[in-house]
Amino acid sequence: MVVDDPAAARGGFDGSGGSDGPGGGARAGRARPxxxxxxxxxxxxxxxxxxxxxxxxxxxxxxxxxxxxxxxxxxxxxxxxxxxxxxxxxxxxxxxxxxxxxxxxxxxxxxxxxxxxxxxxxxxxxxxxxxxxxxxxxxxxxxxxxxxxxxxxxxxxxxxxxxxxxxxxxxxRTVFKDAPVASAAVQAAARTGDADGWPGTARLNVLLVSFAPRPPREPARVAGITLAAVDTRTGGTTLLTLPGDLRHVPAWSGAGPVPFPPGRPLAAVYREGTAHPELLGDGARVPDPGAELLKRTVAHMIGQDVPYYVKVDARGAGELAGTPSGAATAKKGCPFWANIREAEPLAMLKRYQRLARVLINSVNTDLPRRLLPPLAGLAAKIEKAEITSLRPAAGRAFAGRADHPALRALAAVAPGRPVPAARAPAGLPILSVSCN
Structure with a gap:
């Protein structure tokens, strides 16, 4: 194609407007092919x-x-x-x-x-x-x-x-429900002046329960019981591991004691509650009677309000920690949830959809959805705060009794504060590890 306008070939268009005229040079340049x-x-x-x-x-x-x-x-x-x-x-x-x-x-x-x-x-x-x-x-x-x-x-x-x-x-929407708070939790929270059991209180206790791998038709078996105590002001956290083989368990319905053989271990409370939901005794309709009975028993045993629980199976725990099922965590003595914050954000983002599916299939909790916004703010504090893992050491000094008085003293330690061996509660040797 030949351009037959010499002015256009030189860069001008009509000699009157130029590139500064109405519409601008670029628009005028489209006047001719x-x-x-x-x-x-x-x-x-x-x-x-x-x-x-x-x-x-x-x-x-x-x-x-x-x-x-x-x-x-x-x-x-x-x-x-x-x-x-x-x-x-x-x-x-x-x-x-x-x-x-x-x-x-x-x-x-x-x-x-x-x-x-x-x-x-x-x-x-x-x-x-x-x-x-x-x-x-x-x-x-x-x-x-x-x-x-x-x-x-x-x-x-x-x-x-x-x-x-x-x-x-x-x-x-799948993991967290907006179901009513169980009456026992309301009663426990009422003693601290807060019907929700958290906002406005200085300490939040959550029972973390993990389950061992099992065939599809086998009953669930508790593999680990940990009390997570969080200082809601600073985010300081203490993870107190409670041995599942503790005996002389004071099983508690929330209103009174529950018949439970003294020779059976603490871990068996979950199965007892699942098999006999009527043991709760207050007419509470809870999604998991076993976890509810275990939570109330632990709260009564340590003398602390424990309004919520979180359940996770072993395979899901391994997926969340980025390790194969049953593998050890990166820091000995620190549960996987304390190590998750060490993961690279980009790696977590790439795995997020898979992790979300693992959470949906492996995690169950009675934390109500309405508490998630303040929980997110609390998580930001925990990310920068001290996390300490405490667990009783096996030995003659610890007889494996759930009614051991030193357990209450250990559970009462301020969240996030390490407990040196020299200051351990009398008669209960413990292992203390910083998870930071």
């Missing part, structure tokens, strides 16, 4: 600018002479990025709390889908305002195909974030 090698070059430039438009929205419109629209797009993005930087630095705890609210996660999913659509539209429109006229059909096809590929690539990040949000919402 461009031939030769100039058309593919202009198309390549348009594609390059369209590709970076999600990072610099409005740059294509500014180049095309649409100053108001381009400036508005750039200004909007700059304001949004500035606000996000300020909020992420000052309100990180708020983000954590919002990340465990199903309603906000649904908003996040919808926003990500909308953002993906807007980014794709921005790329297509940016190319449209800069694409040269007079392209051969083959070049037009190549340009359209490239724009389609760019649109597909740009929607991947927001849609991936939307998928993470959906998985997180499914995890929260």
């Amino acid at each position: 461009i031939g030769g090698a100039a058309a593919p070059l202009r198309m390549a430039q348009a594609l390059l600018i369209a590709a970076v438009s999600p990072v610099l929205p409005g740059i294509a419109h500014l180049r095309a002479g649409r100053v108001r629209l381009g400036g508005a797009l750039l200004g909007t993005q700059a304001a949004a990025l500035t606000a996000a930087a300020l909020v992420s630095g000052r309100y990180r705890a708020l983000f954590l709390e919002l990340s465990v609210r199903p309603s906000w996660l649904l908003v996040l999913v919808a926003a990500c889908v909308v953002l993906a659509g807007l980014w794709a539209l921005l790329i297509a429109h940016s190319y449209a305002v800069l694409a040269p006229e007079g392209l051969a059909p083959l070049w037009r096809l190549a340009g359209g195909t490239t724009v389609s590929v760019l649109c597909l690539l740009v929607i991947v990040p927001p849609l991936s974030l939307a998928q993470y949000g959906y998985v997180q919402r499914d995890l929260i």
Whole structure:
């Protein structure tokens, strides 16, 4: 194709407006078809600018002479990025709390889908305002195909974030229920002046129960019982391991003692509660009577309020710790949940969907969903606080009795504070390990 306008060949268009006239030079340059090698070059430039438009929205419109629209797009993005930087630095705890609210996660999913659509539209429109006229059909096809590929690539990040949000919402709605608090927990919390059993209190106790691998039809067998005591002000945490073979267990229904043979171990309380839910005795309808009876028994045994429990099977524990089922943890004496925070965030993100599925299939708890926002804020404190693991040492000085008076003294230690061997409760040698 031959350009028959000498002024256009020199870069001017009509001699009257030039590049400074209404519409701008770039827009005026599209007044006539461009031939030769100039058309593919202009198309390549348009594609390059369209590709970076999600990072610099409005740059294509500014180049095309649409100053108001381009400036508005750039200004909007700059304001949004500035606000996000300020909020992420000052309100990180708020983000954590919002990340465990199903309603906000649904908003996040919808926003990500909308953002993906807007980014794709921005790329297509940016190319449209800069694409040269007079392209051969083959070049037009190549340009359209490239724009389609760019649109597909740009929607991947927001849609991936939307998928993470959906998985997180499914995890929260599946694992955490908004069932009423059991009456025994309410009674225990009432003694501290808080009906929820946590907000407003200085200490939160959660019973962590792990289960050994078993065939599908075999009854569950308790493999580990740990009391997690958390200082809600500092995040300091103590993980007190209670041996499952403790005898002379004061089984407790929440209202009174429960008949339980003195020769049976503490771990057997779970199976007893599962087989006889009527032992709870207060008419409470709980999803897991075995875990509820074990939780109330431990609370009575150590003289501490234990309002909640978390159950996890051994295979799930290994998956969460990043180790094969049954393998030892990275730090001897530190349960896997104390080592999770040492994992690289990017590695955890890559495994998140798998980990979420493990949590859904392997974890059960009576922590109500309404407590997840303050729990997220507490988790941020625990991440930087001291975590100490305590466990009674086997030996003659410890007779393996659940009514051992030193267990109460050990459970009363302030969360996160190490207990040197020289200051261990009388008659109960313990092993103390810092999990930091």
